[in-house]
Amino acid sequence: MSDTAPTRATGNTADRPLASAPDLLPSLAPLLADWVPRQRWFAGKGRRITGLTLLSATELLPCAADGDGPGLLQLLVRTRQSAPPSPAADSDCYQLLLGVRPALPPQLTPALIGRPAGGPLRGRAVYDALRDGRLCGLLLERLRLPGRFGALHFRREAGADIPAGLPGRPLAVEQSNTSLVFGDTFILKVFRQITPGINPDLELPRALADAKCPRVPAPVAWYEARPAGTGDEPTTLGVLQPYLPDASDGWQLALAALAFRTDFTPAARALGHATAEVHTALAQTLPTAELGRPQLESIAAGMSERLDVTVRAVPALEPYRTRLRTAFDALAAVGHDGRCWAAQRIHGDLHLGQTLCSAGNGRWSLIDFEGEPARPLAERRRPQPAVRDVAAMLRSFDYAARSGPSGGDAWSLEWARRTRDAYCRGYAEAGGLDPWSAPELLRAYETDKAVYEVLYEARHRPDWLPVPMAAVRRLAAGAGRPADGGGALPPHHR
Structure with missing residues (x-):
């Protein structure tokens, strides 16, 4: 099986001032240190976050201070925690997808993470982007038109047809990742706790598709990154597969x-x-x-x-x-x-x-x-x-x-x-x-x-x-x- 991944112009997203601003993570850290441990997918339960390290930042949709629409920021951050039971437990990496708006509409109020007191997003509402159907749709669009976007690489199986404009919604079940359903056609699993390398949830279904095994939905598209210091293999961040509504x-x-x-x-x-x-x-x-x-x-x-x-x-x-x-x-x-x-x-x-x-x-x-x-x-x-x-x-x-x-x-x-x-x-x-x-x-x-x-x-x-x-x-x-x-x-x- 092959994937289609043409390089496309992105305006050098990774070098935009927001993504490269040295005060981006410090300004978000107090909010994230409170919000991340309360999420179902957080692995370090019972231990306080004492520090965050930014591995990469990609501005998927501009988060400019003078913009009225939502912005979308994808982060890979490494956590430090108090009293880790082992050295390995002090180096968990998480994928965060943050929406940015001047103000939140009422339906998105529960998704609010907070308003930074300083930095490039000062005073703006920062929230869980995967609760926002409009931003979920943007992720699908990136997968529909694959290529490099900042630190990320979006890939699609050759011949895969991904229609534009499918409405997206998160599944309302608790799990260790976040799954988005688009129409009744596709489901996108967004991995939260990130480990360098190819995720088996991409590797094995692709192998089973090669073997013509009909028992597993074959991946349609995925996105990945190669953050500095995480090894030579691409790191899988999300996988799109057919959804089985019946x-x-x-x-x-x-x-x-x-x-x-x-x-x-x-x-x-x-x-x-x-x-x-x-x-x-x-x-x-x-x-x-x-x-x-x-x-x-x-x-x-x-x-x-x-x-x-x-x-x-x-x-x-x-x-x-x-x-x-x-x-x-x-x-x-x-x-x-x-x-x-x-x-x-x-x-x-x-x-x-x-x-x-x-x-x-x-x-x-x-x-x-x-x-x-x-x-x-x-x-x-x-x-x-x-x-x-x-x-x-x-x-x-x-x-x-x-x-x-x-x-x-x-x-x-x-x-x-x-x-x-x-x-x-x-x-x-x-x-x-x-x-x-x-x-x-x-x-x-x-x-x-x-x-x-x-x-x-x-x-x-x-x-x-x-x-x-x-x-x-x-x-x-x-x-x-x-x-x-x-x-x-x-x-x-x-």
Whole structure:
């Protein structure tokens, strides 16, 4: 696949006085230091921002002080925070898209960040540009007519048709990035926490499009930058893909099934088929690897380290630490008899919310291939056992059963067991490795995922912490046995 990216005249946007003004960031810093930590996508929860460093600034639409219309400013800033738990945590980079107006219309008042007391934007209203439909439309226009614009490079797939004038709106769901829908045609994911390099949410769907895999919407356009000091590879900032307006996400469908106490096993089995098809296409298109004893021991050591970190952050996990660690010890021991396991590129953060089911034909699609944002990009782009995605989806079925209206009663837990089994059946039927044939890997990855969930919920959604803690108790009680909804294999796999 190729991209169209002609260079076009931009008036040397990056050199405009505003973008290069030395007092731009200092004048915005007090406002941003208060606003950024309150955003859902901010990763450094619980720690105060003590400083900001500007990596790049691009004036996508003039923000002149004498202008009446909105201006649009794109920033890449690096944060410094108080008491970081590790040196790496003190260097998070974020993409900010700021609107600038003399005054905000009433509908944009909730998007206000503040009015700088000095600097080139003194006295003007600075706000979250992605709440402004007019500025969202400008982003789409830049993607429709690709090329360089200041520090940014807008790219479009050859032959892709992006109509002009599509209205844009942000999705009203909380997530670690911001997604904009244009008409009922496209969805643009704007990455907020930025890591140097190609984002898997661009890399993997493009590879799947090359493989003619119909289970993933193919990227239409994207934009990127090469900020100074961030490496040789372009850094992905946003990806435009087809929007599927007639599809519902798997999480809502599962909750509806639980609410009405209906069978979800046919849907889960079909979802297992879709997952296996995506894994097969990725293995055929991108490099694979073999994991022997050294690699398996290294993976297990990383899981144990994450467990220790989480125990320090969430003391409620301490009583289960020793028994949970047995799952990682069993994984490390797998390679001692000379066995190897295949590794390949995977989704990396697969759960029901990352799936869409078409209302017309019940066909499943997989979306959001970014991986777990908290993990380093190099790790997310590394070949891994496909069973890791399977384990994550099994956790998602358990989450649904414990989060629905029934709150995890006996019927819901049995629903989860049958649904998890159906998903694994479908995965094996479509050519994937039978997940139950790799019990050590499955249990280790499910345990590692539950530990990740404990830390995430403790930091971001404390009210949800009982959900992964219930899984921790189950997995700890089932030490030494393969994982399923109740801690043992389904009867037909025994």
